[in-house]
Structures are given as C-alpha cells and as structure tokens.
Amino acid sequence: MNSSQTPSRPPLRSVLLRSRKHTILGFDPQKLIKYFFGSNASVAIIVLVLIMVFLMREGVDFLPTYQRELQTYRRAGLEFCDIIDQPLQRNQALSSSLRQALSASLETLSKTARDRRDAAFQLKRQVEDKTARPRESLTQALEKTPPPAPDQIEVLRRELKEAATSAAKSLEYPDLFTAAEREQLQREFAALTPESTDMPPLLQALVAEFSAKDREARTKFAALVTAQEEFEEATEPLQEVLDELKAKALETKEKAVEFEALETNRLRLLEAAAKETDAEEKASLTKEAEASVAEPVNMEERTKEITERTAELREQVEKYAGVVEKAAAELPQEAGTEAARRLINEVRADIPAHAREMRAAAARLDGWRWDKPVSIFSVIGAFFFGTQWITNSSWQDFFGFVPLLTGSLVIAAIAIVIATPVSVVAAIYTNQFASDREKEIIKPIIEFIQAIPSVVLGFIGISLVGNLIKDVSEWSWLQWVPGFPIQERLNMFNAGCLLAFMAVPTMFSLSEDALNNVPRAYIDASDALGATKLQTVFRVIVPAGISGILSAILLGLGRVVGETMVVLLVAGNRIAIPDFSAGPGVIFHPAHTLTGIIAQELGEVSRGSSHWQALFMVGIVLFAISLLVNWCARAVARRFEPHKA
Amino acid sequence: MTAPLMTPAAASQSTPPPVVQVRDMDFSYGASVALHDINLSVEYHRVTALIGPSGCGKSTLLRCINRMNDRVTGARVTRGEVLVKGKNIHDADVDLTQLRKQVGMVFQKSNPFPKTIYENVAYGLRIHGEKNKSVLDEAVERSLTHAALWEDLKDRLHTSALALSGGQQQRLCIARAIATVPDVLLMDEPCSALDPISTLKIEELMHQLAKEFTVVIVTHNMQQAVRVSDYTAFLHLGKLVEFAPTEELFTNPRERLTESYLRGTFS
Numbered sequence: 001m002n003s004s005q006t007p008s009r010p011p012l013r014s015v016l017l018r019s020r021k022h023t024i025l026g027f028d029p030q031k032l033i034k035y036f037f038g039s040n041a042s043v044a045i046i047v048l049v050l051i052m053v054f055l056m057r058e059g060v061d062f063l064p065t066y067q068r069e070l071q072t073y074r075r076a077g078l079e080f081c082d083i084i085d086q087p088l089q090r091n092q093a094l095s096s097s098l099r100q101a102l103s104a105s106l107e108t109l110s111k112t113a114r115d116r117r118d119a120a121f122q123l124k125r126q127v128e129d130k131t132a133r134p135r136e137s138l139t140q141a142l143e144k145t146p147p148p149a150p151d152q153i154e155v156l157r158r159e160l161k162e163a164a165t166s167a168a169k170s171l172e173y174p175d176l177f178t179a180a181e182r183e184q185l186q187r188e189f190a191a192l193t194p195e196s197t198d199m200p201p202l203l204q205a206l207v208a209e210f211s212a213k214d215r216e217a218r219t220k221f222a223a224l225v226t227a228q229e230e231f232e233e234a235t236e237p238l239q240e241v242l243d244e245l246k247a248k249a250l251e252t253k254e255k256a257v258e259f260e261a262l263e264t265n266r267l268r269l270l271e272a273a274a275k276e277t278d279a280e281e282k283a284s285l286t287k288e289a290e291a292s293v294a295e296p297v298n299m300e301e302r303t304k305e306i307t308e309r310t311a312e313l314r315e316q317v318e319k320y321a322g323v324v325e326k327a328a329a330e331l332p333q334e335a336g337t338e339a340a341r342r343l344i345n346e347v348r349a350d351i352p353a354h355a356r357e358m359r360a361a362a363a364r365l366d367g368w369r370w371d372k373p374v375s376i377f378s379v380i381g382a383f384f385f386g387t388q389w390i391t392n393s394s395w396q397d398f399f400g401f402v403p404l405l406t407g408s409l410v411i412a413a414i415a416i417v418i419a420t421p422v423s424v425v426a427a428i429y430t431n432q433f434a435s436d437r438e439k440e441i442i443k444p445i446i447e448f449i450q451a452i453p454s455v456v457l458g459f460i461g462i463s464l465v466g467n468l469i470k471d472v473s474e475w476s477w478l479q480w481v482p483g484f485p486i487q488e489r490l491n492m493f494n495a496g497c498l499l500a501f502m503a504v505p506t507m508f509s510l511s512e513d514a515l516n517n518v519p520r521a522y523i524d525a526s527d528a529l530g531a532t533k534l535q536t537v538f539r540v541i542v543p544a545g546i547s548g549i550l551s552a553i554l555l556g557l558g559r560v561v562g563e564t565m566v567v568l569l570v571a572g573n574r575i576a577i578p579d580f581s582a583g584p585g586v587i588f589h590p591a592h593t594l595t596g597i598i599a600q601e602l603g604e605v606s607r608g609s610s611h612w613q614a615l616f617m618v619g620i621v622l623f624a625i626s627l628l629v630n631w632c633a634r635a636v637a638r639r640f641e642p643h644k645a
Numbered sequence: 646m647t648a649p650l651m652t653p654a655a656a657s658q659s660t661p662p663p664v665v666q667v668r669d670m671d672f673s674y675g676a677s678v679a680l681h682d683i684n685l686s687v688e689y690h691r692v693t694a695l696i697g698p699s700g701c702g703k704s705t706l707l708r709c710i711n712r713m714n715d716r717v718t719g720a721r722v723t724r725g726e727v728l729v730k731g732k733n734i735h736d737a738d739v740d741l742t743q744l745r746k747q748v749g750m751v752f753q754k755s756n757p758f759p760k761t762i763y764e765n766v767a768y769g770l771r772i773h774g775e776k777n778k779s780v781l782d783e784a785v786e787r788s789l790t791h792a793a794l795w796e797d798l799k800d801r802l803h804t805s806a807l808a809l810s811g812g813q814q815q816r817l818c819i820a821r822a823i824a825t826v827p828d829v830l831l832m833d834e835p836c837s838a839l840d841p842i843s844t845l846k847i848e849e850l851m852h853q854l855a856k857e858f859t860v861v862i863v864t865h866n867m868q869q870a871v872r873v874s875d876y877t878a879f880l881h882l883g884k885l886v887e888f889a890p891t892e893e894l895f896t897n898p899r900e901r902l903t904e905s906y907l908r909g910t911f912s
Contacts, residue, residue, distance in 0.1 A: 521756035525818070528713060528752075529769040529825065530745035539772065544759050 055623060059616035066399060067379045069610055073396050075299045076253035077306040080368050081246045082396075084317060087357045088242070091235050091324075094347050094354065098228040101343040105224060105336030109217035113210040116176045120185065120206050123171055127189045130167035134160040139194045157193070165190040223332040224344070230330070234323040238316040245306050245313070250395065252302045262294040303370040310365050317362040321355040328352070383617065389575045389592075391601065391611050399614040401621070403577045407492065407591030408561060410578060411571060414496025414587055415560045419503040420553055426504075427511035427549075432537050443512075450505040458569030461498045466490055466570070469497075473588070483585020490572040493587040498570060499560045507556035514548020515541060547637050554633035558626055564595035571596060594622045662731060664689050664828055664859050665710055665748075670725035672702075672709060674717065679705050681883045683725070687829070687876075692851055692860040694874035694891065696867060698906065701880040703863045707831050710734075710861065711748040712741060730828065746773060749822035749858075753834040755814035757806035757821070762789075762798055765806045765817055769825040784824050791857075792820035793850055812843025816850065823858060830854060832862040836869065848873050867907065871895055879903050 024032060073079050107114075128135070138156040141148055168189035173182045181202065188200035199207070218225050269289035276282040328351035335341040386400020430442050466489030473484040518541050526536040542549070572590020575597070580586050598615050605611040663686035672680040680702045687693045695703040705714065709727055712734060714720040726733045734744055746769070757765050766785045767775075775781060785802070789795040794816050798809075806817055815835060822830060832851075836844040851873045854860055864870050870877050871891060878888040879900075887894060887903045898904045 519756070521752065521754060522758055524713075524752060525756045525758065525821070526768070526772075527716065528711065528745060528750035529772065529821070530742035531772045532742060535772045539768070540758055 052623070055616060055620050059613060059620045062399075062610065062613035062617045063376060063379055063383070065610045065613055066383065067374055067376060069397070070374045070379060070382065072253060072256055074372065074374060075303065075370055076256055077245070077249035077303045077370065078253060078396050080303075080306055080365070080370075081242060081249055083361050083364055083368065084238075084242055084313065084358075085246070087354070087361050088235065088238070090350075090354050090357070091231075094350060095228075095232045097343045097347050098224075098231060101335055101340035101347075102221065102224050102228050104340040104343075105221045106214065106217040108336035109220065110210060110213040112176070113206075113213040117203075117206040117210045119174050119176055120203050123173070123185065124189060124192075124200075124203065126171060127164060127167045127192065130170075131160060131163045131192075134163045135194055142194070160193065161190065164192055221332070221336065223330065224335060227327050227330045227332070231324060231327040234320050234327065238313075238320045241309065241313055241316050245309065246395075248302070248306055252297060252299065253396075255297045256299065259294040259297055262292050266290075266292040299370065307368070307370070314362045314365060317358050321358050324351055324358075325355050383614075387577055389597070391605075397611065399610070399617075401618065403575050404592055404594045404597050404618065405621075406577050407571065408567075408593040408595070410587065410591065411492045411495050411499060411567060411593060412557060412560045414493055415499035415503055416553065416557055418497060418500035419507055419556060419560075422500070423504045423507035423552075423556070424511050424549055427508050427515060428537060428542065430508075431512050431515040432533070432541065446508050447505050449501065452502075454502065454563060454565040455569070457498050457502060458566045461494055461566060461570035462490065465494050465497060469494055469588075481585075482583050483588040486588040488572055488588070488590050490570055491588045491590050492571055492578065495567050495571040496587070498566045499563055502563060502566065503556040503560050506559050507552045510552030510555060511545075511549045514545040514552060517548060518544040547639065551633040551637040554629055554636060558629040558633070561629065562595060562622070562626055564599050567593045568596040568599050573600070594618050594625075598622075663687055664730055665861070666728040666731075667706070667709070668725050668728070670709070670727060671723045672705060672714070673721065673723050675719035678723075679883055680709070683885050685878055685885060685888060687859060687861055689828075689859050690855055690857075691875040692855050692862060692873050693876045693878065694870035695861065695863045695878050695880060696865070696870050697880035697886075699865070702883045703880050704833055706880065707833055707861060707863050710829065710831055711745050711750055713750065715741070742773070746825050747827050748829045748831060749825065749827035750831040751815070751818050751822050751833065751835050754838050755811060755818050757809070757814050757817050759805070759807055761803045762806045762809070762817060763802040766820050766824050769821060773825065788820040788824040789817075791823055791850075791854065792816040793846065793853075794820060810843075812839050812846060815839060815843070815847060819847075819850065819854070823854070828859060830858045830860045832860060834863050834865060837865065844869075867895075879906065881906070 023029070134156065138153070138160050141153055141156055147153075168186045171186075171189075173185065177185065184202050185200075188202055192200070198204075266289045269285050269292060273282050273285035273289060276285060328348050331344055331348050333341075335344055383399055384401050386398060387402050388398040388400045389403050390396070390398045426442070426446065430439055434442060469491075470486055470489050472478065473481070473486040478484055522540050522544055523536055526540045531539070571593055573592050573596060574590040575592045578586045578589045578591050582589065598618055601611070602615050605615065665685070665687035667683050667685040670680060670683045671678065672683075683706060685706070695706060697703050708714045709722065710729065722735060726735065728734070729744065729748060732739065749769075758768065760768070763785055766788050767781045770781055770784055775784075786795060786799075789798060794813065797813070806814065809817060815838075819830075819832075819835075836847050839847065848869065851860060851862070855875075862870075862873065874891045876888065877891040877894045879886045879894065879898075879902075881902055887898060887900045889899070894903065895907060898907060
C-alpha cells in the first residue's frame with residue numbers, strides 16, 4: 001500500500017511474484033545450490049559409513065563361524081591330541097640344538113678331512129664341467145650302432161684327454177693339499193674317461209680319511225652322540241600312539257565337515273523345492289535333496305575310542321619324560337667348542353621344564369570333555385589373544401591375531417623411532433634456521449618423497465636396503481650391536497626404515513606447520529628479552545608448537561600402521577610372534593603384519609569361508625586402530641593447544 | 646622535575662648523562678627512508694613519550710633503541726648513532742643479548758608465553774643463565790610486586806599465564822620485562838588493546854616504574870602522553886618535529902605542525 005504511493009518502487013506483491021518465477025523444478029535455486037554443496041560434503045560421510053557397514057557385515061560372522069570350527073575341533077578330539085602334541089613340539093627345538101652342538105663338536109676333529117674331501121670333489125666336478133663337450137661326443141660315438149672306426153674313437157679319446165689335461169692344469173688347488181697330492185690329483189683328473197666309474201684312488205683315500213676322522217670324533221664324543229640319539233628317539237613310541245589318535249580324530253573331523261556340508265546342501269534344496277511351483281522341477285529338487293544324505297557322525301562314540309586310550313597315552317608320556325630326563329643327566333659337560341658347550345647347557349637347563357610341561361599336559365587329559373561347549377568369549381579370546389595364525393592346514397586352522405599385531409606394532413615403533421627425530425629436527429631447521437633459498441629447496445624435496453609409489457620403495461628395500469643391512473651387520477667392529485650379524489635380509493628393521501622414510505614427509509610438513517603457527521609475538525617477546533636464536537627455538541617455539549608436533553607424530557604413526565605394500569614386500573612375512581628373547585636384536589627378525597596378511601591372503605581364500613571372515617576381522621581391527629590413532633592426534637592437538645588455553 | 650631542557654643537544658651536556666641518546670640518525674627499510682635526522686635524549690628515571698600520526702616512525706624509533714629492527718631484512722641505520730649509557734649500540738663489540746637485557750620492551754599486544762606465570766617472569770633470568778631457585782623466586786616476587794600483580798597472583802604462580810585477563814597479561818609482560826632489571830623500558834602502545842580500567846592501572850604503574858627505570862613509551866593517545874610522561878617527542882613523516890617537556894609541548898608548542906596536530910586540525 002505504501003509502495004503504491006512511491007512509483008519508483010515496485011509493489012510488494014510483484015516482488016514476491018518475481019522471485020517465484022526463478023524456480024527450478026519447484027525449488028529455489030539458492031536452496032538447490034546449498035543442497036548441492038551439502039550433498040558433496042555428506043558423500044564423504046556416507047562412504048565412510050558404508051565402508052564400516054561392509055566391513056562389519058563380512059567380519060561379524062567370523063566369531064560364530066570360528067566358534068563352530070573350534071567346536072568341531074573339540075568334539076572330534078583334535079584338541080585332545082593337541083594337549084600332548086603342542087608341548088611335544090619343543091622336543092624338535094631341543095633336538096636341533098643338540099644336533100648343532102654335536103656337529104660343531106665333531107667338526108673340531110673332522111673338519112679338515114671333510115674340507116679336503118669336499119674340495120677334491122669340487123675340483124673333479126670343475127674338470128668334468130670343462131670337458132663336458134669332448135666327453136659327450138665320445139660317449140655318443142661309443143653308443144652308436146654300428147660303432148664307428150676305432151681310429152675315429154681314438155681321435156675323440158685323445159681330444160678328451162687333452163681337454164682334461166689342460167683343465168686339470170688350469171685349476172686352482174687350495175692349500176689343503178700338499179704339492180704331491182696336487183700333482184696326483186692333476187694326473188687322476190687328466191686320466192678321467194667316460195668308462196671310469198670307480199673313484200680315482202686319491203679321492204677314495206680322501207673319503208676314507210674323512211670316515212676315519214669322523215669315526216674317531218664320534219668315539220671321542222660318544223656320550224654326546226648317544227645322548228642326542230636317545231633324545232631324538234625318545235619321542236618315537238609316544239609319537240606312534242599319538243599319530244594313531246590324530247589320524248582317528250582327523251577322520252572324525254573330516255566326516256563331520258562332510259556331513260555338515262551335505263546337510264546344508266540338502267536343506268537348501270528342500271527349501272528351494274518348497275518354493276518351486278512347477279511340479280516336475282519340484283520333484284527333481286526333492287529327489288536331489290534325498291540323494292544328498294550323509295550318514296551322521298556319532299561324535300561321542302568316535303571320541304570315546306580316542307579317550308579310552310588316555311591311560312596308555314599318559315603312560316607313554318611318563319616314559320618319554322623319564323627317558324628325556326635320563327638323557328639330560330647323561331649329557332656330557334664337555335663339548336668340542338665353547339658354543340656347543342653353551343648349547344648343551346641350555347638344553348640341559350630346559351629339559352626339566354619340558355618334562356614338567358609334558359607331565360602337566362598328561363594330567364590335563366583326564367579333565368578333557370568332548371562335549372564341553374565352546375563359549376563365545378573363549379572364541380573372542382582365541383582370536384584376540386591367539387598366538388597362532390595357521391591357515392590351509394590339514395589338521396586345524398587357527399586364527400590368532402597376536403603374531404600379526406606384534407609385527408605391525410614393532411615395525412611401526414621402529415619407523416616412528418627413526419622418523420620422529422629426523423622429521424622434527426628437519427622441520428625445526430627449515431622453519432627457524434634455513435634461509436629462504438634453503439626453504440625453497442628442502443620443502444619440495446621432502447614433500448616429493450610422498451609421491452614415490454610405495455611398491456618402488458618396497459623394491460628398493462628388497463634389492464638395496466636388505467643387502468646393505470646384511471653387509472653392515474657383518475662388519476667385525478659392529479658385532480656389539482644386538483642381533484648382528486643378521487640372518488634375514490627381509491626383516492622388521494628393514495621395513496621400519498622404509499616406513500620411516502615414507503612417514504617423514506607427513507611428519508615433517510605437519511611439524512613445520514605447527515612451528516609456523518607459533519605466534520610471532522612469542523618470538524618478539526623472547527628476542528626482546530635478549531634470548532639467542534637457539535634459546536628462543538628450544539625454550540619458546542618448540543614448547544609452544546609441541547601439541548602440533550605430537551599430533552604430527554601420531555598422524556605419521558597412522559600412516560605407518562596402515563601402510564601395506566612395503567611391509568608385504570620387505571618385512572619377511574613369517575607368521576610367528578617375533579622371538580623377543582633375542583632382546584633388542586628382535587628387530588632384525590622377520591614378521592608379518594595386519595595389512596600384509598590381508599593383501600597377501602584375501603585374493604586366495606574362498607569367499608565366505610572362515611579364513612575370509614577372519615581377514616575381514618583383521619580389517620576391522622586395523623580400521624579401529626586407525627580411527628583411534630587419528631582421534632588421539634586430534635585430542636592431543638586440542639589438549640595441548642596453548643594459544644587457546 | 647629537573648630544569649626544562651630546551652634542546653636535545655643541550656641535554657647531552659648536562660649531568661647525569663642521558664641514558665639513551667640518538668644522534669643525527671637516519672634509518673631506512675631497504676630503499677625507503679623511515680627516519681631522518683633524529684636527535685633525542687632520554688633522561689634517567691623519566692618517562693618519555695613518542696607521539697605522532699600513524700606511520701610517522703615512532704615505533705621504528707623505539708625499536709632502534711634495542712635493535713629490534715635488526716631482524717627485519719634490509720633495515721639499518723644509515724647515518725648517525727644510538728648510544729645507550731654512552732655506548733654506541735652498533736659497535737662491533739656490543740653483545741646484543743646484553744643490550745636487550747638492559748633495554749627491556751613491552752609490546753602493543755600482550756604476549757605472555759604459554760607457560761606458567763612464574764616461568765614467564767623468570768624467563769629473562771633463565772636465558773641469561775640464572776639457575777639459583779632463591780634468586781629466581783626473589784626476582785619473580787619483586788617484579789610481580791612492581792607490576793602490582795603479586796597480591797592477586799601469588800597463590801597461583803604455577804598456573805598458565807594465558808588464563809589471566811587482558812590487563813593482567815599486559816602487566817605480566819611488564820613484570821617479565823623488568824625482571825632482568827633493565828635500565829630502560831620501551832613500551833610500544835602498551836594500552837592500545839586494553840579497556841579503560843586496565844589502561845588506568847597501567848598508567849598508574851608507569852609512575853611507579855619511573856622511580857626505578859627509565860621509560861620510553863609510544864602512544865597514539867595524547868591524553869595518555871600528558872598523564873604519564875615527563876618529556877614528549879612529536880614525530881611526523883620520519884622527522885622529529887619537536888621534543889620538549891610534556892607540559893610545555895602541550896601548552897605552548899613551538900612548531901606550527903605540533904600545534905595543528907594537537908588541535909586535531911591536521912592537513
């Protein structure tokens with residue numbers, strides 16, 4: 001009404017109408033733009049939720065599946081056998097220690113003889129390699145029918161002889177042989193013909209020499225020889241009984257699994273038949289279902305056959321423990337070398353514990369019940385605290401998470417310990433001390449590291465870093481380092497180094513940002529009080545930026561834990577808890593990781609199997625770890641944020 | 646009050662000698678000249694105010710006295726000299742950390758470190774190598790008392806300085822600056838970010854401080870200059886237009902430029 005009085009302004013009503021003209025599908029364009037931007041932001045959240053839902057859906061079934069498998073493991077009696085079998089594994093380790101000690105002892109006497117024998121055979125092989133061609137032509141000529149003219153053969157023989165003579169001359173004879181022996185060897189090698197099946201006399205003599213020495217050594221260390229043999233043979237009667245029971249249990253298990261598969265199949269067919277409307281189809285499905293019938297397995301009866309022999313088994317265990325203890329008592333105090341003596345002493349110290357463990361295991365046999373239910377909590381425990389990850393086993397699959405987690409954590413710890421000082425110090429230098437020109441060089445180079453594909457780094461780890469570490473570990477003046485010399489080129493330390501390299505750009509950039517965000521006013525105040533540059537950096541700037549630096553380290557940790565390619569290629573992939581008894585040297589052992597196991601195994605397992613589900617469980621845990629680390633990084637950034645206190 | 650000094654040149658001959666003397670100084674940031682032919686003498690235990698319109702170079706002049714301008718690339722004194730206690734501060738044998746220990750500074754915006762109150766005050770002593778706990782305790786108490794904070798804060802010395810109010814933070818910065826017992830205290834518009842009550846407190850403080858320290862204050866607030874200072878220097882476009890006892894400068898300026906600036910009729 002007012003607007004009608006001023007002609008320059010359009011009436012209120014027409015303003016409202018005009019805005020209604022510009023609608024798209026009945027929506028205000030402003031709103032549409034808002035929804036468009038909003039939906040883009042929410043896509044990220046939706047995708048994240050979908051990932052979580054998918055992981056959960058595949059992984060959450062793992063626990064009931066594993067529970068069923070462990071139930072079968074128990075009901076079929078496999079668990080019963082493992083009560084004895086698992087501690088018995090220790091025998092092999094002890095045996096192998098004794099074998100090592102024995103061979104080291106024997107070598108003290110027989111090593112030279114063995115080396116002489118081996119060197120002579122090596123030389124003979126070299127001559128044979130060098131004369132391969134004339135020998136081949138002569139052999140062929142001899143085998144031809146009709147045989148060629150004798151003079152032709154004579155020519156070939158001469159050629160072989162000449163070749164052999166020159167080959168024998170050109171060889172390098174090690175110092176193990178005396179001058180006379182060298183000459184004799186040369187003569188014997190030159191005389192080698194395809195027909196000569198007998199060993200040349202000197203070689204025979206060398207073989208005899210070794211046997212004599214070996215016999216002598218075995219006499220000298222007779223006590224050790226007997227103890228070792230006794231120890232190794234001690235398992236035999238027990239193993240025999242155990243193997244019988246194991247075979248029985250395995251058969252039960254296989255039957256049970258087969259029955260279950262057929263039964264599931266039958267039920268599925270019947271269900272389909274019930275839904276089917278076509279009479280003919282229905283009949284055929286029903287028929288098929290009837291065919292898919294298996295004989296149910298009477299677990300109780302079959303397991304009883306195993307448990308009936310408990311007494312026998314216990315008796316054998318008792319015998320075994322006795323024999324082993326006797327062998328321990330008979331172990332000699334002396335051995336050929338210091339290392340061998342140490343090994344023997346270790347075994348001697350370990351045997352009582354082993355025997356005790358065996359007896360304790362035998363005592364547990366009576367308490368075992370085939371039908372004791374497997375609770376879901378014990379299944380959760382078996383996954384999260386299980387120390388064995390065994391798959392595709394003919395005996396029983398175990399999905400224990402600890403070996404993988406330990407590998408991942410140790411590698412991540414190594415990487416963070418290496419990367420933290422490097423990246424934080426580099427960030428401090430770049431932010432506080434570098435000239436503008438240096439900054440222009442340092443920052444892009446460090447940030448470029450991020451662009452290196454991790455598979456390339458893995459390749460470098462295999463071909464370069466592994467050999468480098470191994471070579472360095474053999475330097476004599478570095479032998480004080482625990483774990484040196486290393487056995488495996490591919491190990492956790494190698495992987496840790498490469499992951500540290502990968503984490504440096506993230507940690508460097510974020511730390512640098514954190515230092516950059518320290519208010520200029522703090523630096524002014526410190527300067528005005530007469531602080532030197534170093535004092536300002538270490539007393540004001542770094543403490544003020546510490547929250548950012550800590551959160552940079554945590555985000556670096558997140559990156560390291562989630563990295564897959566490098567650890568898969570370089571960590572060595574041995575699925576076992578690293579041997580922490582090796583002390584700090586454990587970092588040079590191989591291991592497997594949470595990420596690596598998924599990458600390696602997921603492609604090969606059948607969809608929906610317990611193994612498949614177990615890998616998804618690992619994925620869920622990995623996801624949870626990443627979330628936790630990121631959450632911690634944010635919490636740290638907030639907690640220590642000094643500028644907003 | 647001592648006898649009014651007519652010119653800065655006359656001041657240099659009187660006794661005791663001025664604590665800060667600026668002689669024929671030109672200062673430039675790279676190619677652009679920021680200060681031209683400055684002559685200024687600052688007396689012991691007096692408050693000297695630097696006033697002038699924005700961009701006239703008063704803060705730059707203040708920062709020349711403790712060489713804070715050194716950190717700006719290209720900034721340098723091109724002519725003349727700055728003497729603190731009779732020593733040219735650009736001489737090669739001058740230790741910058743010692744100079745800044747003797748010439749403290751308080752900034753426009755309060756900038757306590759993200760540390761405890763105690764550590765803030767003790768910082769200056771610590772970086773100059775003081776480790777003795779009782780010396781530090783004593784200095785913290787003395788400085789906070791000077792800054793009129795001791796009574797309020799003595800029970801929470803070990804809480805974060807950032808939890809204090811704006812006025813308290815600025816007084817903490819003053820306490821931090823005087824903990825090393827400097828001869829001169831430079832204040833760069835110390836009240837410009839504070840409310841009137843906090844401003845009043847700091848102005849009261851300045852009279853107390855002048856008993857022990859020599860204060861040079863930059864302010865854009867002329868009433869404040871009148872209230873707190875004994876001498877006032879008026880700068881315009883990088884030149885020192887007039888330097889006189891405050892009362893004289895405000896009641897009876899000799900230069901027309903000063904007069905028009907004071908009257909607010911600035912062209």
